[in-house]
Structures are given as C-alpha cells and as structure tokens.
C-alpha cells in the first residue's frame with residue numbers, strides 16, 4: 313500500500329519480467345553435434361539451435377567452467393574481456409558472437425561456426441605457403457588487428473591456432489581470452505592501479521606492452537608461413553625466450569626482397585623501431601612493398617579469392633577439425649555445482665544476445681525468411 317491506499321504488487325526483476333515474452337536462451341536450446349576442441353579453458357562444440365529464433369541453425373559453442381575461471385583472477389578478467397570484446401567488435405575478419413549465457417557452474421559463448429578450421433591445419437598440410445598465399449592471409453589479419461587496435465584492444469595471442477577460416481576460406485580471429493581491453497594511445501597494458509609513489513623506476517619506465525606486440529606476432533606468423541617454423545625456436549621454453557630476446561633474425565635465402573624487408577621491420581626487438589609501433593599503427597605495414605599488389609578496400613570487402621577453399625559436404629562438416637576431438641561423443645558434463653553468491657558476482661552481465669538476434673526477437677516483422685612446433689617439409693633449409 314502506498315499512502316493513497318492503492319494496492320501495489322511486488323514484482324521481482326528478472327529477464328522474464330523485464331522482457332516478457334522474450335524466450336530465454338540457455339544450453340538446453342542447443343543440441344550437441346560434435347566436439348571441435350578441448351583445452352584447459354573448456355570445450356568447443358558444434359551445435360544446432362533447436363528452438364525459437366534461429367532454430368535449425370548451426371553454431372560453435374564454447375563452454376567455460378566458472379570454477380576453473382574463478383580460481384585464477386586473471387582468467388576472470390580474460391573471460392569478461394572475451395565476452396565484452398566479442399560484443400563490441402564487429403568486423404569481417406573477427407568471429408561473431410551470437411549469444412552468451414550462464415548456468416550455475418558454466419559460461420557459454422555461442423559463436424558463428426567457422427567450418428574451415430584453423431589456418432594452422434592448412435599450414436601443416438602445405439608445410440609452407442607461397443608468398444602470395446601468405447600475403448592474402450596476412451592482409452586480412454592485418455585489417456582485423458588494425459580494427460581491434462582502433463577499439464583500444466590488443467590481441468596479444470596471434471598464432472596459427474587462433475586464426476580460423478570460414479566456409480569460403482576467409483580469415484576470422486577467435487579466442488579473445490587473452491586480449492586486453494581499453495588500452496589507448498600513450499597508456500600501457502600494465503596499467504598501474506593505485507599508489508605509484510613506491511614503485512621502482514624500472515617498473516615505471518618499463519615500456520609495457522602496447523599495440524606493437526601484435527605487429528611482432530604478425531611478423532612471427534609471416535615467418536612461420538614462409539619458412540615452416542616460427543623465427544625463434546629452441547628445445548625448451550627458457551631457451552626459446554632467450555632467443556626471442558637476444559638471437560639475431562635468420563632469413564632463408566629463398567625469400568623475396570620485399571618479404572625479407574617486411575620481416576626485418578616487424579621482428580625488431582626494439583619496439584620503437586618496429587613497423588606499426590607508431591601512432592599510424594597499421595598504415596606503414598599496409599603501405600609496405602610486400603603488400604604492393606593489395607587493394608585494401610577490396611581486402612576488407614572480401615573481394616580477394618581465398619587461396620584455399622575448404623571442401624565441405626554441408627554446414628555441419630567437421631573434416632577440417634582434429635579427429636582426436638571430432639570422433640569423441642560430445643558431452644557437456646553436467647555441472648550443477650553452484651558458486652557462492654559472492655564468487656558468482658564476477659559473472660554478472662555475462663549474458664548477451666547479439667543485436668541482430670535481438671532485433672528479430674523484438675521486431676519479428678523485420679525478419680525476412682530465407683529459403684530454408686616445426687613442420688616437416690622435405691628438403692627445405694631453416695626447418
């Protein structure tokens with residue numbers, strides 16, 4: 313009752329009461345078809361949406377265990393980052409996030425399914441790429457990274473396993489778990505929170521890691537594509553790190569002058585000398601002689617013909633994925649273990665529906681139904 317004597321009903325604020333009639337999505341809406349991958353983070357499945365909007369459509373479903381994530385504060389930030397980054401970032405060469413939801417124990421990301429698999433598989437199969445093949449992939453990747461940087465995001469984890477191919481053979485970056493959000497010009501990823509008065513000069517002077525880390529990785533990836541292995545390798549982690557920090561770059565003689573020149577400029581150990589480290593970001597890389605035949609507008613419009621078009625039976629074809637995973641029976645292990653309310657707080661706001669999907673749900677009249685480590689390469693040096 314209020315003072316006027318009128319009667320009020322209490323209403324709990326939930327997704328259902330705020331958006332009545334809007335069907336809630338959850339893991340139960342997705343039928344598991346295949347296991348695509350598995351790692352410390354969780355699993356990726358091929359799934360089919362079984363009801364409501366997009367029923368019958370195929371997606372990739374990434375499942376993460378909250379308990380594993382909460383154990384590591386860094387992972388919590390990473391997982392939030394992945395969801396946030398995927399929500400705001402829309403780009404032709406970056407995976408699309410369709411839904412994000414959670415249960416007591418798990419987080420779910422529903423992504424477009426990239427049936428071409430990892431670029432890494434293609435590279436394994438071929439050993440090395442011809443320079444124009446490498447040029448195609450590097451150009452699309454460069455635009456994706458340029459876009460992330462323009463949004464204040466550093467990718468940090470550019471490697472062949474994170475570059476997937478769509479059904480036509482174009483590039484899509486996935487796995488944003490390690491990206492750092494909100495790093496704009498002049499700031500560093502190791503943002504100093506709170507008091508800095510007591511910090512040693514070398515901490516404050518540390519160049520941190522900025523956008524240029526991604527251009528180094530682009531160089532390492534380019535080197536891998538053209539020679540069959542990353543530029544600095546050794547028998548263990550420590551020796552590899554040592555080499556990355558100190559070893560001279562070794563360029564095989566069969567590379568063209570343009571490729572050699574770009575590799576040298578991307579793999580500069582001194583950040584300020586590295587191509588792309590300036591405020592112009594990708595511009596000098598895009599203008600480099602190695603990309604002289606690229607019309608960057610056409611690249612963005614996907615007007616270039618991909619070097620490899622995956623041969624696929626249908627949209628649920630998993631032939632481009634490791635059979636070690638795809639031959640397993642897909643199971644999303646039941647996980648009813650609830651986190652304590654306080655631990656679960658960190659996942660507030662994870663749930664998400666892509667604007668495109670949301671629009672269809674709220675304005676159904678708008679929807680137009682369509683008809684229903686080193687590789688083996690014989691005899692080449694530098695392996």
Ligand code: ADE
Pocket residue numbers: 348349356372374407423424425426427476486487
């Ligand atoms: N692995 C990780 N993300 C994926 C996706 N969107 N499609 C296929 N495999 C993936």
